[in-house]
Amino acid sequence: MRTGRNLPAAIAVGAGLGAAVIVSLYTVKEAFLAVLLVTVAVGVVELVRAFAVRDIWVPLAPALAGLVGMVVGAYWGGPEWLLGAFTLTVLTLLIWRMPRGxxxxxxxxSGGVLTVVYTGVLASFVPLMLAETDGADRVLIFVAVTVSSDIGGYFAGILFGKHRMSAISPNKTWEGFSGSVLACVICGAVLVRVLMDGQYWQGAIVGAVVAAFATVGDLIESVIKRDLGIKDMGSVLPGHGGVMDRLDSLLVTLVPVWLLLAIFIPT
Incomplete structure (x- = not known):
């Protein structure tokens, strides 16, 4: 089974992004927030341009301003500030559109609200995790386990993939999904135990949930791209496509990981 991905380029880009995440995460938390904001902002631009293909107009300026407000508000003010920034962003988008008739x-x-929720609201759960005393470890677990889903699914699909999982995404197979689950469970169990002194079974549950939600995240973006009639959200990342093509599973797994870690290992 071939996926058409430029594997050397994908590995190089992935390693570079991973290094930027780890270095900023364990040095200055605000630097990591800056990396997060720049990355998701590029995703917002890609999504706005993709919607424009179907004549769906989403004003970029208030969408980006709302992203900054939600991420910064969540980090320094908590869920209340996130909710307030989200509400103001939606109201601004509704008003901004009115002069066009x-x-x-x-x-x-609807396209504007989807853009804000899909990017800004979901991404704001990263600073909610990061604000905790052990926030860097929580964020690393989230990123590493979700990336494991992609890696495990990719190689299991290449080596063993035979049974198509969904017509929405022809390259996805049940064998690939099994590889995702295995990789996520192992990664989650080890990292939760080593980084947070949790139980192996807790990390395994986190991994299994991530594998399921990461797959759903991939399928959601596949549906969006098929509806818009595009192959990739962009081309800024060689071997990966656009930034949103990499953020799809990460954004969708954020809330479940945040919730499970808060339940299993409260601060």
């Missing part, structure tokens, strides 16, 4: 208002407004 009534034709297509609901379509554009």
């Amino acid at each position: 009534t034709d297509g208002y609901v379509r554009d407004a």
